Amino acid sequence: MKAPVSSAAGMPPPAAPSQYNPNVQQNGAHPQRYPPPAAPASYGQPLQSQYNNMAPAAPPPAQQLTNQMSTMNLGSYASGPMQSPPPQTNSVAQQPFQPAPPPAMGQPMMPLGPQSPHMSPHMSAPQSPQANMPMAGPPMAGPPMAGPQMAGPPMAGPPMGGPPMSGMGRPFPGPLPPGPGGFQQPGPGPAGPTGYPQQAGQFGGHMAGPQPGMMGPQPGMVGPQPGMMGLQPGMVGPQPGMMGPQPGMPGAFPGSAGGLAGPPQKKLDPDSIPSTTQVIEDDQAKRGGQVYNTNIRGQVPRWSPLSSPYRTKVSHSNASPRFIRCTTYSLPCTADLAKQCQVPLAAIIKPFASVPKNETPLYVVNHGETGPIRCNRCKAYMCPYMQFIDGGRRFQCGFCNCVNEVPAFYFQHLDHMGRRVDFYERPELSLGSYEFSATLDYCRNNKVQNPPAYLFMIDVSYNNVKSGLVKLICDELKTLLDNLPCEDGSETSAIKVGFVTYNKVLHFYNVKSALAQPQMMVVSDTAEMFVPLLDGFLVNYQESRSVIYNLLDQIPDMFADSNESETVFVPVIQAGVEAFKAAECSGKLFIFHSSMPTAEAPGKLKNRDDKKLVNTDKEKTLFQPQKGVYEQLSKECVAQGCCVDLFLFPSQYVDVATMADVPSHTGGSVYKYNNFQVETDGEHFLTDLRKDVQKSIGFDAIMRVRTSTGFRATEFFGAIHMNNTTDIEMAAVDCDKALTVEFKHDDTLSEETGALMQCALLYTTINGQRRLRIHNLSLNCSLQLSELYKSCETDSLINFFAKSACRAILNQPLKNVREILVNQTAHMLSCYRKTAPPPLLPARSEPDRPWEEMCSI
Numbered sequence: 001m002k003a004p005v006s007s008a009a010g011m012p013p014p015a016a017p018s019q020y021n022p023n024v025q026q027n028g029a030h031p032q033r034y035p036p037p038a039a040p041a042s043y044g045q046p047l048q049s050q051y052n053n054m055a056p057a058a059p060p061p062a063q064q065l066t067n068q069m070s071t072m073n074l075g076s077y078a079s080g081p082m083q084s085p086p087p088q089t090n091s092v093a094q095q096p097f098q099p100a101p102p103p104a105m106g107q108p109m110m111p112l113g114p115q116s117p118h119m120s121p122h123m124s125a126p127q128s129p130q131a132n133m134p135m136a137g138p139p140m141a142g143p144p145m146a147g148p149q150m151a152g153p154p155m156a157g158p159p160m161g162g163p164p165m166s167g168m169g170r171p172f173p174g175p176l177p178p179g180p181g182g183f184q185q186p187g188p189g190p191a192g193p194t195g196y197p198q199q200a201g202q203f204g205g206h207m208a209g210p211q212p213g214m215m216g217p218q219p220g221m222v223g224p225q226p227g228m229m230g231l232q233p234g235m236v237g238p239q240p241g242m243m244g245p246q247p248g249m250p251g252a253f254p255g256s257a258g259g260l261a262g263p264p265q266k267k268l269d270p271d272s273i274p275s276t277t278q279v280i281e282d283d284q285a286k287r288g289g290q291v292y293n294t295n296i297r298g299q300v301p302r303w304s305p306l307s308s309p310y311r312t313k314v315s316h317s318n319a320s321p322r323f324i325r326c327t328t329y330s331l332p333c334t335a336d337l338a339k340q341c342q343v344p345l346a347a348i349i350k351p352f353a354s355v356p357k358n359e360t361p362l363y364v365v366n367h368g369e370t371g372p373i374r375c376n377r378c379k380a381y382m383c384p385y386m387q388f389i390d391g392g393r394r395f396q397c398g399f400c401n402c403v404n405e406v407p408a409f410y411f412q413h414l415d416h417m418g419r420r421v422d423f424y425e426r427p428e429l430s431l432g433s434y435e436f437s438a439t440l441d442y443c444r445n446n447k448v449q450n451p452p453a454y455l456f457m458i459d460v461s462y463n464n465v466k467s468g469l470v471k472l473i474c475d476e477l478k479t480l481l482d483n484l485p486c487e488d489g490s491e492t493s494a495i496k497v498g499f500v501t502y503n504k505v506l507h508f509y510n511v512k513s514a515l516a517q518p519q520m521m522v523v524s525d526t527a528e529m530f531v532p533l534l535d536g537f538l539v540n541y542q543e544s545r546s547v548i549y550n551l552l553d554q555i556p557d558m559f560a561d562s563n564e565s566e567t568v569f570v571p572v573i574q575a576g577v578e579a580f581k582a583a584e585c586s587g588k589l590f591i592f593h594s595s596m597p598t599a600e601a602p603g604k605l606k607n608r609d610d611k612k613l614v615n616t617d618k619e620k621t622l623f624q625p626q627k628g629v630y631e632q633l634s635k636e637c638v639a640q641g642c643c644v645d646l647f648l649f650p651s652q653y654v655d656v657a658t659m660a661d662v663p664s665h666t667g668g669s670v671y672k673y674n675n676f677q678v679e680t681d682g683e684h685f686l687t688d689l690r691k692d693v694q695k696s697i698g699f700d701a702i703m704r705v706r707t708s709t710g711f712r713a714t715e716f717f718g719a720i721h722m723n724n725t726t727d728i729e730m731a732a733v734d735c736d737k738a739l740t741v742e743f744k745h746d747d748t749l750s751e752e753t754g755a756l757m758q759c760a761l762l763y764t765t766i767n768g769q770r771r772l773r774i775h776n777l778s779l780n781c782s783l784q785l786s787e788l789y790k791s792c793e794t795d796s797l798i799n800f801f802a803k804s805a806c807r808a809i810l811n812q813p814l815k816n817v818r819e820i821l822v823n824q825t826a827h828m829l830s831c832y833r834k835t836a837p838p839p840l841l842p843a844r845s846e847p848d849r850p851w852e853e854m855c856s857i
């Protein structure tokens with residue numbers, strides 16, 4: 001470690017040296033980051049590993065597929081909407097948990113400026129041109145993937161009756177011409193005209209391809225089924241004919257003789273395709289404000305994907321779909337069934353999802369020094385799935401069946417139903433989601449945690465100054481910092497703030513409230529980054545407001561004449577980690593950066609853009625981050641609870657794959673504004689920044705998903721870090737971050753007991769309290785795949801496929817990934833046809849969204 005180049009008189013000596021704290025070791029291995037490999041997948045295998053390392057799977061035998069398709073009817077599933085009649089809105093509780101009677105609960109340095117004596121000689125002036133314009137900028141979490149593929153017309157429900165088809169697994173051929181072929185049945189089918197309208201490209205065209213009559217001979221089934229699922233591209237909402245009985249179809253299933261020709265097919269009329277927006281709006285108008293009751297095991301929030309943000313949900317024994325959604329709410333009992341249907345078994349967990357103001361916030365349960373009550377064996381937390389026995393003296397764990405003693409302080413008698421008489425007084429016994437106050441055992445180093453800090457790190461190289469960005473940021477921070485998130489009830493935020501500016505050197509600012517002027521300290525040795533001051537670096541905004549104002553006023557002027565264009569990047573993040581380490585807190589870095597870090601320093605990057613690689617097998621290398629120092633840095637950040645949000649303002653190529661690596665492993669976000677110009681893009685950026693700074697968030701989080709016996713979580717997707725196979729580490733988790741967890745069978749599941757999952761998130765609040773947030777969910781299990789199909793949720797499926805595809809593109813060519821998606825979807829749908837028997841298809845009053853939507857992917 002080196003001494004600061006210049007140090008303000010009276011400044012504490014450079015803080016602790018070690019740039020890489022040994023602490024970090026705890027992160028050791030860092031196994032599966034972009035978990036590659038797994039078994040090559042092929043059809044007939046469970047989806048789970050499909051993306052890992054695989055070559056396009058072989059297509060299923062044509063005949064088989066054909067037959068499967070033939071039984072894929074659509075129509076309707078059981079009855080109407082799942083939601084229960086609007087129970088009264090839960091107005092029950094206000095924290096803390098109020099006992100409520102069953103009915104109620106149940107439902108419902110140096111002075112700045114040149115004159116500064118301490119001003120470092122190292123401060124150089126910026127230079128180098130580059131301009132800027134916003135572009136996209138979505139946070140990294142949950143990125144879209146292969147856009148167009150998802151939008152195409154469905155590939156399922158083609159006319160049956162053609163000759164066998166093959167080629168499902170062919171290489172992605174690209175859009176195919178519309179017209180005959182494809183889904184039509186040239187074959188025998190009496191069905192008249194061509195099959196379903198062809199759509200070029202997407203799944204339709206894709207499937208269509210050269211194989212006429214791809215769906216193969218359909219014994220028994222015949223012509224096109226109007227209204228058959230999947231035939232309408234883009235179909236989402238109610239489709240006339242879609243759910244009703246199939247003309248000509250009914251008794252024909254399966255395999256009844258041909259001759260059931262459907263009505264003639266027509267060319268697709270684009271005007272008849274329902275508008276997704278319209279369907280959503282109609283759904284909101286119809287159901288908005290209804291209360292969603294989560295008291296039923298395996299209940300599918302199938303209507304809510306469209307309008308969930310507008311609904312009130314009552315959390316009751318199961319977590320609200322705001323927090324957890326599953327790809328299906330009825331798991332197949334056996335691994336064989338799961339393999340057969342190929343529907344991924346996964347949960348999308350958004351542990352910090354925002355709860356609207358008109359809903360009850362999560363209750364916080366405090367058992368004092370005892371801490372939360374847990375199962376002795378599997379460590380699951382007390383929840384509605386624990387069965388009290390032996391007069392209330394013991395409880396049996398719903399997850400591992402272990403029988404545990406009830407601590408004396410927690411004892412309560414049981415009523416005639418075997419339920420504790422304080423059932424409705426304790427959130428952990430009656431609700432799906434709640435929090436526990438954590439004891440010191442759950443704190444880092446067994447010490448009370450400090451409130452987190454927000455560190456603003458502004459690139460003051462030539463470009464950013466020239467474009468006016470630096471001034472824009474400084475002006476905005478003056479008001480934005482008044483709105484830092486605070487715990488309900490408190491007027492001011494406990495979050496500390498700090499400021500750094502940098503180009504190829506870093507400038508730290510002392511903004512202690514006692515100072516008349518802020519002081520700057522410059523560190524030019526970026527090889528071993530350290531923070532040159534402790535006291536006065538991270539401060540309370542309210543207390544230091546005038547000094548901070550002064551600083552924010554001065555920064556744009558200080559660098560106005562700088563012509564320094566080179567920047568560093570890794571040292572900036574290291575400085576943040578070191579600052580949090582020294583202050584013994586977690587926190588978030590807001591980095592406003594413009595260019596490739598080409599200055600001589602750790603993490604220096606080169607332009608590795610190569611357009612020649614696009615559409616080749618090596619294209620994936622463009623998406624792969626550079627490892628080495630960046631990978632190590634991610635681990636250090638997670639170990640310290642340092643989340644990184646990156647705002648990029650490039651005017652030319654930047655290696656986003658590498659620079660976004662740290663944010664995408666620390667629960668951070670990346671925003672990118674190409675060729676940024678204050679006049680045109682300023683408001684866009686400020687809107688993003690305000691939202692990002694103010695959102696609710698938890699720090700230094702570690703999460704585990706426990707399941708009842710028979711299945712377990714095996715794969716995890718999200719802006720996370722995994723040090724072992726079970727603990728999900730996130731430097732921070734905010735209200736927009738979701739994590740996708742995939743499950744696999746260990747054993748046979750029971751229809752009777754169903755399947756349970758519990759997501760426990762240990763985190764530090766913005767006040768520095770350590771808490772455990774618990775979300776519980778119970779699912780059905782069935783030996784009938786028809787039950788699974790009824791309980792599928794399309795949005796969750798798409799989320800799963802998108803995330804797994806995003807991961808897959810790092811390891812294999814895009815064309816393979818597209819192909820896998822298409823094949824996967826084809827197989828799910830064909831299996832659906834094969835296994836959903838006609839009796840499941842009575843007329844219904846409303847569309848069965850899961851699979852109908854599925855077909856519109």
Ligand SMILES: [Zn+2]
Pocket residue numbers: 375376377378379380397398399400401402
């Ligand atoms: Zn247990």
